[in-house]
Amino acid sequence: MRTPPRTLCHHLTTATPGTTVTLEGWVHRRRELARVTFLVLRDRSGLAQVVLPAGTPVPPEETTVRVTGTATANEQAPGGVEVTDATVEALTEPAATPPAELWRPALDVSLPTLLDHAPVLWRHPAQRARWELAAASLRGFRATLDGLGFTEVATPKLVASATESGANVFPVDYFGRPAYLAQSPQFHKQQLVGVFERVYEVGPVFRAEPHDTVRHLAEYRSLDVELGFIRDHHDVLAVLREVLAGMVEAIRAQGSAVERTGAVVPDVPERIPVIHFADALRLVGAPADEPDLAPEHERALGAWALAEHGSDFVAVEGYPMAKRPFYTHPWTGAGRRRSASEAEAPEGSNSFDLLFRGLELVTGGQRLHRESEYDAAIRARGEDPADYASYLQAFRHGMPPHGGFAIGLERWVARLVEAANVREVTLFPRDLHRLTP
Amino acid sequence: MRTPPRTLCHHLTTATPGTTVTLEGWVHRRRELARVTFLVLRDRSGLAQVVLPAGTPVPPEETTVRVTGTATANEQAPGGVEVTDATVEALTEPAATPPAELWRPALDVSLPTLLDHAPVLWRHPAQRARWELAAASLRGFRATLDGLGFTEVATPKLVASATESGANVFPVDYFGRPAYLAQSPQFHKQQLVGVFERVYEVGPVFRAEPHDTVRHLAEYRSLDVELGFIRDHHDVLAVLREVLAGMVEAIRAQGSAVERTGAVVPDVPERIPVIHFADALRLVGAPADEPDLAPEHERALGAWALAEHGSDFVAVEGYPMAKRPFYTHPWTGAGRRRSASEAEAPEGSNSFDLLFRGLELVTGGQRLHRESEYDAAIRARGEDPADYASYLQAFRHGMPPHGGFAIGLERWVARLVEAANVREVTLFPRDLHRLTP
Numbered sequence: 001m002r003t004p005p006r007t008l009c010h011h012l013t014t015a016t017p018g019t020t021v022t023l024e025g026w027v028h029r030r031r032e033l034a035r036v037t038f039l040v041l042r043d044r045s046g047l048a049q050v051v052l053p054a055g056t057p058v059p060p061e062e063t064t065v066r067v068t069g070t071a072t073a074n075e076q077a078p079g080g081v082e083v084t085d086a087t088v089e090a091l092t093e094p095a096a097t098p099p100a101e102l103w104r105p106a107l108d109v110s111l112p113t114l115l116d117h118a119p120v121l122w123r124h125p126a127q128r129a130r131w132e133l134a135a136a137s138l139r140g141f142r143a144t145l146d147g148l149g150f151t152e153v154a155t156p157k158l159v160a161s162a163t164e165s166g167a168n169v170f171p172v173d174y175f176g177r178p179a180y181l182a183q184s185p186q187f188h189k190q191q192l193v194g195v196f197e198r199v200y201e202v203g204p205v206f207r208a209e210p211h212d213t214v215r216h217l218a219e220y221r222s223l224d225v226e227l228g229f230i231r232d233h234h235d236v237l238a239v240l241r242e243v244l245a246g247m248v249e250a251i252r253a254q255g256s257a258v259e260r261t262g263a264v265v266p267d268v269p270e271r272i273p274v275i276h277f278a279d280a281l282r283l284v285g286a287p288a289d290e291p292d293l294a295p296e297h298e299r300a301l302g303a304w305a306l307a308e309h310g311s312d313f314v315a316v317e318g319y320p321m322a323k324r325p326f327y328t329h330p331w332t333g334a335g336r337r338r339s340a341s342e343a344e345a346p347e348g349s350n351s352f353d354l355l356f357r358g359l360e361l362v363t364g365g366q367r368l369h370r371e372s373e374y375d376a377a378i379r380a381r382g383e384d385p386a387d388y389a390s391y392l393q394a395f396r397h398g399m400p401p402h403g404g405f406a407i408g409l410e411r412w413v414a415r416l417v418e419a420a421n422v423r424e425v426t427l428f429p430r431d432l433h434r435l436t437p
Numbered sequence: 438m439r440t441p442p443r444t445l446c447h448h449l450t451t452a453t454p455g456t457t458v459t460l461e462g463w464v465h466r467r468r469e470l471a472r473v474t475f476l477v478l479r480d481r482s483g484l485a486q487v488v489l490p491a492g493t494p495v496p497p498e499e500t501t502v503r504v505t506g507t508a509t510a511n512e513q514a515p516g517g518v519e520v521t522d523a524t525v526e527a528l529t530e531p532a533a534t535p536p537a538e539l540w541r542p543a544l545d546v547s548l549p550t551l552l553d554h555a556p557v558l559w560r561h562p563a564q565r566a567r568w569e570l571a572a573a574s575l576r577g578f579r580a581t582l583d584g585l586g587f588t589e590v591a592t593p594k595l596v597a598s599a600t601e602s603g604a605n606v607f608p609v610d611y612f613g614r615p616a617y618l619a620q621s622p623q624f625h626k627q628q629l630v631g632v633f634e635r636v637y638e639v640g641p642v643f644r645a646e647p648h649d650t651v652r653h654l655a656e657y658r659s660l661d662v663e664l665g666f667i668r669d670h671h672d673v674l675a676v677l678r679e680v681l682a683g684m685v686e687a688i689r690a691q692g693s694a695v696e697r698t699g700a701v702v703p704d705v706p707e708r709i710p711v712i713h714f715a716d717a718l719r720l721v722g723a724p725a726d727e728p729d730l731a732p733e734h735e736r737a738l739g740a741w742a743l744a745e746h747g748s749d750f751v752a753v754e755g756y757p758m759a760k761r762p763f764y765t766h767p768w769t770g771a772g773r774r775r776s777a778s779e780a781e782a783p784e785g786s787n788s789f790d791l792l793f794r795g796l797e798l799v800t801g802g803q804r805l806h807r808e809s810e811y812d813a814a815i816r817a818r819g820e821d822p823a824d825y826a827s828y829l830q831a832f833r834h835g836m837p838p839h840g841g842f843a844i845g846l847e848r849w850v851a852r853l854v855e856a857a858n859v860r861e862v863t864l865f866p867r868d869l870h871r872l873t874p
């Protein structure tokens with residue numbers, strides 16, 4: 001005999017008082033008082049209160065149970081309805097005591113404890129909400145791009161050579177031959193612009209980062225976009241703006257999760273403020289020949305964008321070519337000629353970083369699109385274009401001007417919920433020291 | 438100065454005759470006749486015809502161009518509108534001659550040629566359409582599950598030990614320590630049922646398959662689903678039915694791609710026919726102690742489902758435990774007791790395979806959910822539960838009855854478009870012999 005249909009906790013509020021309901025979930029909390037025993041049940045939708053006669057045995061916290069009882073109005077119960085006259089059936093053996101009390105409003109554990117016990121501690125409603133924002137972001141990302149004529153693609157994670165540089169790649173024993181884990185889908189997404197014009201991919205990327213920092217992971221989720229027939233990197237930025245707006249919209253639709261994380265959801269301005277790299281250096285008081293922005297510069301630029309433009313986002317364009325990968329398109333901005341004082345400034349590029357609240361979130365820009373340019377750029381690195389033959393096929397056979405960007409999902413969520421460490425918002429982080437759980 | 442807005446080829450039909458339009462795309466074909474030159478332009482949306490005076494130089498096929506001209510009604514042009522009085526501006530150097538004539542209706546190349554020149558040959562409209570069906574399938578998969586209260590998750594692809602068995606894993610040099618590429622998200626998706634109840638993931642899985650067959654890849658896209666609070670595997674099958682219906686619906690919405698591939702899109706019946714493994718063996722005339730279905734048995738069952746139930750799909754349930762992974766739940770079907778003749782039949786399981794047109798497409802079922810069951814199952818394999826400590830955490834701390842399934846994206850599309858080899862529908866396949874392009 002099949003059991004009666006299940007009522008989710010958050011639907012209990014709409015149950016007709018007096019009707020029999022069946023709920024299933026985890027024992028979130030049991031409170032045995034002198035005259036009554038409370039069982040707070042947790043399922044994916046929320047919590048519900050079950051009232052039992054004093055002395056009723058209730059399985060320990062985190063045991064999964066089926067509760068059948070009567071929906072009863074009670075102003076003091078969460079949602080105004082509780083379950084009375086209930087029977088509680090455990091679905092497993094009694095659960096072991098969890099590594100932290102999940103029913104407390106805040107999950108107050110050290111980072112190592114959180115990571116060691118991830119399968120259990122992610123059950124805490126406030127912790128779970130962090131990932132719900134990540135999932136909403138993915139939904140918004142894809143919905144926006146689907147609406148703009150992009151095609152989702154899947155590029156190989158096993159590659160014959162390091163994608164962008166020989167450093168920081170994980171070697172794989174591939175049927176006895178050497179292979180590597182892809183550091184990014186860059187080469188393949190560009191090739192697929194030749195097929196679909198506009199592509200995106202959400203997938204794992206792998207960096208053998210020897211750095212043990214709060215913002216680096218050995219494996220993370222990259223939200224990759226690439227599009228053809230652009231004029232320059234401003235067309236790429238315009239798509240990025242739409243994508244961010246779509247992600248934010250999807251997050252806003254998850255009101256409960258936003259509330260549980262305490263995230264302050266940003267507004268995405270109609271036009272994201274853009275500042276040239278040289279101007280950015282000047283603004284933050286850095287020397288004009290500085291090749292990159294230091295974290296304190298990024299923070300200062302974030303503060304400037306908020307003060308000057310009321311924006312949590314700012315794009316820095318025109319990064320020096322020397323700090324950008326070889327496929328980067330040189331600067332073509334007619335509006336920015338070198339002044340006398342910039343004579344020694346390094347050559348700029350049609351690329352950008354997007355800072356979110358003073359932290360680098362996105363890297364993007366226009367790429368080279370002519371075979372001859374690739375040939376020259378690869379030779380300039382002292383390498384042989386023949387080693388890039390399969391990548392360069394696309395360019396030999398006609399590619400449009402194109403560009404794209406990549407958003408790091410974990411960095412986005414971390415900044416959104418103000419997590420100090422990107423590991424706090426990653427379900428099962430992988431880093432220099434960690435391969436489990 | 439910014440160039441005028443671009444008109445996509447398939448929007449040209451709605452352009453007001455006499456207005457100036459700018460199109461961008463690839464030279465799909467050039468035909469130089471005595472009195473006129475035709476340029477057929479290809480972009481992501483389709484094709485458009487450009488009429489030029491005889492002798493006008495047109496870049497070779499596959500060169501990217503910008504065409505500016507007058508939209509002109511012509512019944513004989515595709516879509517009834519062509520571009521006349523046009524100027525053609527090449528966006529790159531002339532493209533090299535492609536490895537096949539992409540303008541021909543069918544892409545008639547050998548499999549090695551297709552795979553070696555994937556970045557270029559996927560541009561063929563009929564070939565590209567195959568992936569468009571894959572992308573639509575992903576959209577339908579996610580939309581269905583989002584609507585059913587599932588949360589998208591991202592599980593690590595770098596793991597400390599082989600997921601399900603020691604065989605067929607790729608070893609990775611992980612900061613000097615051994616690691617492996619995940620063969621499936623199985624362990625992690627189960628753990629996340631403890632957090633979100635209902636989860637799905639689309640991601641790469643890695644199998645060091647030493648088999649060189651038409652249906653195996655070393656890296657493929659797995660559409661993984663797992664859900665809690667089920668009664669048995671029939672609840673899993675019910676979700677699978679919804680997912681398939683959603684995928685088919687999304688594919689039907691891609692009319693042009695369906696047409697270009699010639700795919701016969703299946704109807705998903707309200708209830709997918711289910712046959713017990715023992716009955717399936719009897720039906721195909723196989724011995725009752727056979728532990729698995731051979732490909733010819735699958736084909737016969739596919740034919741039976743079509744003839745008896747008018748269904749392209751059939752689920753075979755109750756596979757012998759011996760052929761299923763250790764976390765499989767034993768058979769609980771009250772309706773199926775062992776008859777005298779089945780006394781020697783092996784112990785069945787609450788698991789199933791779904792055949793699509795006679796080929797295995799999905800494997801799924803109910804999993805064990807009690808810690809004690811895992812303990813016993815792991816010891817029965819001669820292994821130590823301590824080696825599974827991080828996985829077993831979830832079960833120690835309370836898990837619901839649960840189950841799930843995994844669909845192989847490439848197999849699905851291959852069967853849909855009747856591709857003989859799964860490599861024909863994979864953008865950049867990886868196998869025993871192939872790591873590029």
